[in-house]
Amino acid sequence: MSAINxxxxxxxxxxxxxxxxxxFSVEFMPPRDDAAETRxxxxxxxxxxxxxxxxxxxxxxxxxxxxxxLRVAEKLATKPLTTLVHMTLVQHTVEELQDILRSYAxxxxxxLLALRGDPPGDVNAExxxxxxxxxxxxxxxxxxxxxxxxxxxxIGIASFPEGHFRAGGLENDTKYTLQKLRAGAEYSITQxxxxxxxxxxxxxxxxxxxxxxxxxxxxxxxxxxxxLRSVRxxxxxxxxxxxxxxEKKLLNAAAGDEEKxxxxxxxxxxxxxxxxxxRLIAEGAPDLHFMTMNNVRATQEVLHNLGMAPAWGPGxxxxxxx
Numbered sequence: 001m002s003a004i005n006x007x008x009x010x011x012x013x014x015x016x017x018x019x020x021x022x023x024f025s026v027e028f029m030p031p032r033d034d035a036a037e038t039r040x041x042x043x044x045x046x047x048x049x050x051x052x053x054x055x056x057x058x059x060x061x062x063x064x065x066x067x068x069x070l071r072v073a074e075k076l077a078t079k080p081l082t083t084l085v086h087m088t089l090v091q092h093t094v095e096e097l098q099d100i101l102r103s104y105a106x107x108x109x110x111x112l113l114a115l116r117g118d119p120p121g122d123v124n125a126e127x128x129x130x131x132x133x134x135x136x137x138x139x140x141x142x143x144x145x146x147x148x149x150x151x152x153x154x155i156g157i158a159s160f161p162e163g164h165f166r167a168g169g170l171e172n173d174t175k176y177t178l179q180k181l182r183a184g185a186e187y188s189i190t191q192x193x194x195x196x197x198x199x200x201x202x203x204x205x206x207x208x209x210x211x212x213x214x215x216x217x218x219x220x221x222x223x224x225x226x227x228l229r230s231v232r233x234x235x236x237x238x239x240x241x242x243x244x245x246x247e248k249k250l251l252n253a254a255a256g257d258e259e260k261x262x263x264x265x266x267x268x269x270x271x272x273x274x275x276x277x278x279r280l281i282a283e284g285a286p287d288l289h290f291m292t293m294n295n296v297r298a299t300q301e302v303l304h305n306l307g308m309a310p311a312w313g314p315g316x317x318x319x320x321x322x
Contacts, residue, residue, distance in 0.1 A: 088117025
């Protein structure tokens with residue numbers, strides 16, 4: 001694998017000039033088949049043209065997508081796109097984690113999202129540390145900081161607007177989040193949410209508990225809703241909630257037949273995400289991070305509504321940016 005130049009740090013990218021009102025970034029998943037591979041690279045090209053600030057690549061439970069994550073991240077970095085690689089502790093020894101980190105460093109991939117990760121198979125199962133591995137995300141940050149070849153890494157973490165379901169309350173969630181920030185993380189990206197007040201309360205409670213480390217950038221994670229079934233599943237996996245008023249709107253749009261009325265559900269989803277994004281921009285969010293499922297259209301529609309992208313659709317001048 002050939003080395004590439006070190007990339008811009010995500011925490012620095014938040015302060016760079018951006019073509020839109022605020023920087024935006026997107027999350028990709030490593031593709032599982034050829035069709036998904038094609039969709040991913042089409043999306044990467046499109047978001048590149050739209051001026052994306054950075055892209056992130058997820059990492060499967062137990063390292064199940066480790067090889068694909070590395071391959072995708074290497075190719076994204078040559079687009080060129082500033083690339084943030086997710087990394088979890090699940091089913092890895094310390095030695096394996098060090099090997100992965102060295103691989104990232106050799107590729108010039110200097111942006112890391114340090115995650116504990118979910119138990120493989122069942123996210124609600126008991127979290128059991130791997131023998132010879134680590135137990136907490138802050139230990140991964142300590143490991144990175146102790147490796148000379150990785151000392152330049154820019155590290156982000158996950159944060160949870162409603163509190164992590166394993167934390168045992170918001171006070172503990174605040175404590176654990178600050179522990180990671182104090183260990184050397186420069187920013188956090190939130191779990192997806194659908195109530196901006198939850199984001200604002202997270203920002204306030206962290207800054208109040210630690211004005212220095214708690215005031216580091218918190219990037220909101222947004223997912224434009226295109227399917228009621230899908231968003232319910234995503235929120236269940238995240239241990240978070242779908243606001244009752246939003247769920248009622250989506251159910252009204254579905255009118256008893258989600259498949260038949262997908263377009264109406266999608267319209268509500270795009271509208272809600274646009275409204276959230278407008279408020280987040282007004283509240284000073286440093287970036288908007290979209291969970292894309294490797295698709296472009298829904299995110300581009302939201303960006304267009306914000307005045308940050310061309311219109312989507314035949315007859316509007318652009319069917320897509322490419």
